[in-house]
Amino acid sequence: MRAFLLIVLCSATLAAQQAASPTVTPQDLIDGLKDPARWLTYSGDYGGQRHSPLTQITPENVHQLAAQWTFQTNTLGSFQTTPLVIDGVLYVTGYNNNAWAIDARTGRQIWRYRRELPDDLHNCCGPVNRGFGVLGDRLYMTTIDAHLLALDMKTGGVVFDVEMADYKVGYSATVAPLVLKDRVIVGIAGAEYGIRGFIDAYDAQSGKRAWRFYTVAGPDDPVGGSSWPKGDAYMRGGGSIWVTGTYDPQQNLIFFGTGNPGPDYYSTAREGDNLYTASLVAIDATTGQRRWHYQFTPHDVHDWDSTQVPVLGDLTIDGRPRKVVMFANRNGFFYTIDRDTGKVIVAKPFVETTWAKEIGANGRPVLLPGNLPDEEGSKTCPDLGGGTNFMSPSYDPALKLFFVTARETCAVYYAFDQKFKPGEQYEAGGTIRPKDQKNFGALRAIDPTTGRIKWEFRYTSVSSSGVLSTASGVVFAGDGDGNVMAFDSRTGKNLWHYQLGSALRSTAGTTYMLDGRQYLLVPSGSMLTAFALPRTQS
Amino acid sequence: MRTRSWVLVGTSIVLGGSLLRAAQPPRSAQEIPVPSPAANNPHLGNRESIRAGMGIYRARCADCHGLDAAGYRGPDLVALIGGGSSDERVFQTIRKGVPGTEMPSTTAPDDELLMIIAYLHSIGTTASGEAVTGNVENGQKVFAAQCASCHRVNGRGGRLGPDLSRIGAARSRSAMIREIRTPGEFIAPIYETVTLVKKDGTRIRGAKKNEDVFSIQIMDTRERIQGYLKSDLQDVVYEKASLMPAFGPERLNQNDLNDLVAYLSTLRKPDVTVRQSSQ
Numbered sequence: 001m002r003a004f005l006l007i008v009l010c011s012a013t014l015a016a017q018q019a020a021s022p023t024v025t026p027q028d029l030i031d032g033l034k035d036p037a038r039w040l041t042y043s044g045d046y047g048g049q050r051h052s053p054l055t056q057i058t059p060e061n062v063h064q065l066a067a068q069w070t071f072q073t074n075t076l077g078s079f080q081t082t083p084l085v086i087d088g089v090l091y092v093t094g095y096n097n098n099a100w101a102i103d104a105r106t107g108r109q110i111w112r113y114r115r116e117l118p119d120d121l122h123n124c125c126g127p128v129n130r131g132f133g134v135l136g137d138r139l140y141m142t143t144i145d146a147h148l149l150a151l152d153m154k155t156g157g158v159v160f161d162v163e164m165a166d167y168k169v170g171y172s173a174t175v176a177p178l179v180l181k182d183r184v185i186v187g188i189a190g191a192e193y194g195i196r197g198f199i200d201a202y203d204a205q206s207g208k209r210a211w212r213f214y215t216v217a218g219p220d221d222p223v224g225g226s227s228w229p230k231g232d233a234y235m236r237g238g239g240s241i242w243v244t245g246t247y248d249p250q251q252n253l254i255f256f257g258t259g260n261p262g263p264d265y266y267s268t269a270r271e272g273d274n275l276y277t278a279s280l281v282a283i284d285a286t287t288g289q290r291r292w293h294y295q296f297t298p299h300d301v302h303d304w305d306s307t308q309v310p311v312l313g314d315l316t317i318d319g320r321p322r323k324v325v326m327f328a329n330r331n332g333f334f335y336t337i338d339r340d341t342g343k344v345i346v347a348k349p350f351v352e353t354t355w356a357k358e359i360g361a362n363g364r365p366v367l368l369p370g371n372l373p374d375e376e377g378s379k380t381c382p383d384l385g386g387g388t389n390f391m392s393p394s395y396d397p398a399l400k401l402f403f404v405t406a407r408e409t410c411a412v413y414y415a416f417d418q419k420f421k422p423g424e425q426y427e428a429g430g431t432i433r434p435k436d437q438k439n440f441g442a443l444r445a446i447d448p449t450t451g452r453i454k455w456e457f458r459y460t461s462v463s464s465s466g467v468l469s470t471a472s473g474v475v476f477a478g479d480g481d482g483n484v485m486a487f488d489s490r491t492g493k494n495l496w497h498y499q500l501g502s503a504l505r506s507t508a509g510t511t512y513m514l515d516g517r518q519y520l521l522v523p524s525g526s527m528l529t530a531f532a533l534p535r536t537q538s
Numbered sequence: 539m540r541t542r543s544w545v546l547v548g549t550s551i552v553l554g555g556s557l558l559r560a561a562q563p564p565r566s567a568q569e570i571p572v573p574s575p576a577a578n579n580p581h582l583g584n585r586e587s588i589r590a591g592m593g594i595y596r597a598r599c600a601d602c603h604g605l606d607a608a609g610y611r612g613p614d615l616v617a618l619i620g621g622g623s624s625d626e627r628v629f630q631t632i633r634k635g636v637p638g639t640e641m642p643s644t645t646a647p648d649d650e651l652l653m654i655i656a657y658l659h660s661i662g663t664t665a666s667g668e669a670v671t672g673n674v675e676n677g678q679k680v681f682a683a684q685c686a687s688c689h690r691v692n693g694r695g696g697r698l699g700p701d702l703s704r705i706g707a708a709r710s711r712s713a714m715i716r717e718i719r720t721p722g723e724f725i726a727p728i729y730e731t732v733t734l735v736k737k738d739g740t741r742i743r744g745a746k747k748n749e750d751v752f753s754i755q756i757m758d759t760r761e762r763i764q765g766y767l768k769s770d771l772q773d774v775v776y777e778k779a780s781l782m783p784a785f786g787p788e789r790l791n792q793n794d795l796n797d798l799v800a801y802l803s804t805l806r807k808p809d810v811t812v813r814q815s816s817q
Contacts, residue, residue, distance in 0.1 A: 374593075375589060375592050375593040375596065376596070377596055377597070414593050414594075414596050414597035415593060416589065416590040416591075416592070416593025416594055416597075417586065417589070417590050417593075418590060418650075419649070421647070421649075424647045424649075425646065425647060429593065429597060430594070430597030430598055431597065432596075432597060432598075432600070432601045433601075435724075458751075459750075459751055460749050460750055460751055461750075479750060479751055481748075481749075481750035481751070482750070483750055483751065483752065485751075494751075497751070497752060499750075
C-alpha cells in the first residue's frame with residue numbers, strides 16, 4: 001500500500017513536471033509570433049519581419065510607456081542580442097559568451113552561464129553575441145572561439161559543445177542560430193583574418209554536422225569556382241556569416257546574406273566576382289545545396305558585408321503576386337528579389353551612393369569610375385559601415401512598409417598589398433573620414449514595390465539600432481545617442497523617447513505579453529530595460 | 539617565448555634593487571629580453587614594403603600627421619625620424635599610443651607598424667626645422683595675457699577651450715601656428731560653436747559638448763555647463779567659426795607668436811602634483 005502511494009506520488013510529480021516544462025516544437029517555430037507570450041527566434045518569425053501582432057501599445061498611448069525594471073549584466077561590453085521569451089522567462093546572450101535566464105516579471109536572474117574563453121582569441125569587432133536559438137528544452141548559442149553549444153534551458157548547463165572551426169587562425173562565431181525541424185543552422189565569421197566562410201547545419205540532438213555550404217566557392221564549384229583567381233586565394237576569401245538568416249518552410253529554403261571577400265580592400269589579391277561573397281544565397285534546408293544566389297556587390301572592395309536580414313514577404317507588383325525577399329544592403333541599395341528565381345525586381349538606393357549609377361537590367365551594378373581603393377585613396381559613399389548594417393530592419397505587411405536604420409556617410413578608402421599570415425588581421429587597407437564630412441543617421445520607411453522612401457526621421461548622429469514594429473502601427477528604434485524611440489508607422493512622427501544611457505546596437509528588442517500586459521524589452525549597453533503601460537491602461 | 543621574456547622584464551622592474559642583484563642567477567639565453575621587432579625591420583628599403591607602408595600610413599595616420607607626414611594636428615614625423623628618434627621608440631609609440639592626446643593605441647600586426655616606419659624613412663630624413671627659437675619667458679607672458687582666459691595649463695586658466703598642458707607633445711610647431719592664426723580650420727567636436735535661441739529671444743553662445751534629437755549640452759562663454767531641451771528653444775544655430783578669435787598679425791605680432799609657440803612647445807606633460815612642504 002505504501003509502495004503504491006509512492007508510485008502514485010512520483011507519477012503525479014512527473015506529470016506535473018512534464019506539464020510545466022516549457023518545450024518548443026518545430027511547429028511552434030513555424031508559428032512564429034502567434035503565441036503572444038513567446039518570442040522564439042532571432043527575428044521573431046522565420047520570415048525575418050520582426051513585426052509583432054500585439055496591439056496593446058498604440059500610437060495613442062505609447063507616450064505613457066514607463067520602465068518596469070532593469071537588469072544589469074555586471075560585465076563589460078555591450079549587448080547585440082535579441083532576447084528570447086518563453087513562458088515568463090527571458091533567455092539572453094551577452095558579451096564574452098555570458099548568458100542568462102531572467103524572470104520576465106521582475107528582471108531577476110534565474111541562472112547564469114559563462115564560457116571560459118581562451119586568451120589568444122582573434123576577432124575584429126569584439127566578443128559579441130546575437131542571441132540564442134531554441135528547440136525542445138535546449139538553447140543553442142555560438143561562441144567567439146567558434147564553437148556551437150547546446151545549453152539546458154532549465155539550468156544553463158552545457159549539453160553539447162561542437163567545434164565549428166579553429167579560432168587560433170581567426171575563425172569566430174557571433175550569429176544567433178536558426179533552428180528548423182531537427183537542425184541548427186549557424187555560420188562562421190572572421191573574414192578580417194583571411195578565413196573561408198561557411199554555413200553549417202547540425203543535428204539538434206546529437207550535435208553531429210549534417211552539411212556545410214562554403215560561402216567562398218572552391219575550384220570544383222562549376223558556378224562560382226572561376227570567380228576567384230587560380231591558386232589558393234579562395235582559402236582566405238572571407239564570406240563571413242554573422243547575422244541570422246531566414247527560412248521559407250514551403251520552399252524548404254533558407255536565405256542568408258554573406259560577408260565581404262577577403263582581403264577587404266586590396267582588389268589585386270582576388271580578381272573576379274568572388275562568389276558567393278556579398279551575396280544572398282538560397283540553400284536547400286535538407287541538403288545544404290545552393291538553389292540560387294544573387295550577388296549584390298560583385299568583387300566588393302569596400303568591406304560591404306551583405307550580412308543583413310533577408311526579409312521574406314508577399315507583394316503585388318505591377319498587378320502580379322510575387323513571393324519576395326526584401327534586402328536593404330550595406331552597399332546603399334534596397335532590393336526586392338523574387339524568392340523563387342533570385343532575380344531582382346526592384347533596386348534603388350536608399351542612401352547617397354557614389355559607387356554605382358544604378359543596378360542594371362542584368363542585376364549587376366553599373367559602376368561609376370574613381371571608386372577603387374588604392375594607396376592614394378578614393379572617396380566613396382557610403383563608408384565601410386554602409387548604408388545600413390547588421391541592425392535588423394522590420395516589415396509591416398499590412399502597410400507594406402519596410403523600416404530600416406539608414407546611415408548617410410562617406411569615407412576615403414585606401415588599399416595596399418599585404419602578405420597573408422594565418423591568425424593575423426588581413427584587410428589590406430583602411431578608411432578615413434573625409435574632412436568636413438558630417439555623417440548622420442535616419443529611420444526610413446521604404447515602399448518595397450518601388451524602392452521609394454515614404455518617410456524618414458533624422459537622427460543627429462549615425463545609429464546601429466535595429467527596428468521593431470507592431471500591428472498597432474508603432475515602430476520602435478533607437479538613435480546613436482542612447483534614445484529608444486517610438487514612431488507612428490504611417491507617418492514617422494516621433495511619439496515617445498527614453499534616454500537609456502547607451503545606444504541600441506543590432507536590435508530594437510522584443511515585445512511580448514505577460515500577465516495581460518504588453519512589454520517592450522530593450523537591450524542597450526550592458527543593461528536590459530523592460531517597459532510597459534501603467535497597469536490601469538493595460 | 540616572447541610572453542615569458544616580457545614577464546621577466548616586468549619582474550625585474552618590480553623587484554629592483556640589491557635584493558634582485560643578489561638573487562639573480564647567471565644570465566641565460568632565456569632571460570635575454572626578446573628584441574623589439576623594430577630592431578630588425580625587414581621592410582627598411584624594401585620597395586614593396588614601402589609602398590604598402592604608404593597605404594597603411596595614409597589610411598591610419600595621415601588624417602592627423604598630414605599626407606606628407608610633415609605634421610598637421612599631430613607632430614611632424616619626418617622631423618621626428620630625421621631628428622634621430624629611434625625606430626624602437628616610434629614603434630612603441632604607434633603600438634601604445636600617447637595617453638592624453640588623440641594618438642590611439644593599436645593592435646595591428648607588427649608588420650604593418652614596421653612597414654609604416656619603413657615608409658617614413660623613405661620619405662625624408664631631414665632633421666627638424668622646428669627648433670625652438672622664441673623667448674619662452676615672454677611666450678608665457680603672452681599666454682597669460684591673451685590665452686589663459688580660455689585655456690588651462692597645469693590646473694590654471696579658463697576652461698572654454700582645450701587644456702594645453704601637453705600641447706607641446708601633441709602638436710607640431712606649424713600646427714600650433716595654424717591653429718592660432720586660423721582657429722576655425724579644425725574644431726574638435728566638443729568645441730564646436732553653437733548659439734541657442736530661447737523662446738523669449740535670449741541667445742546663449744558656447745561650445746557644444748553633446749547633442750541628440752531632443753536635447754543639447756553646452757559650456758557657455760561664461761563657463762556654465764548646462765543641458766537644454768530643444769523643445770524649449772526657438773532655434774539652435776550651428777556656427778562654422780571657432781569660439782576662439784583668429785590671432786592675425788594685427789593682434790599677435792610675429793615675434794610674440796614665435797615666443798608663444800616656444801612656450802607652448804615646452805608644455806609636454808601636465809604637472810598637477812601637490813608637493814608637501816617638509817615639517
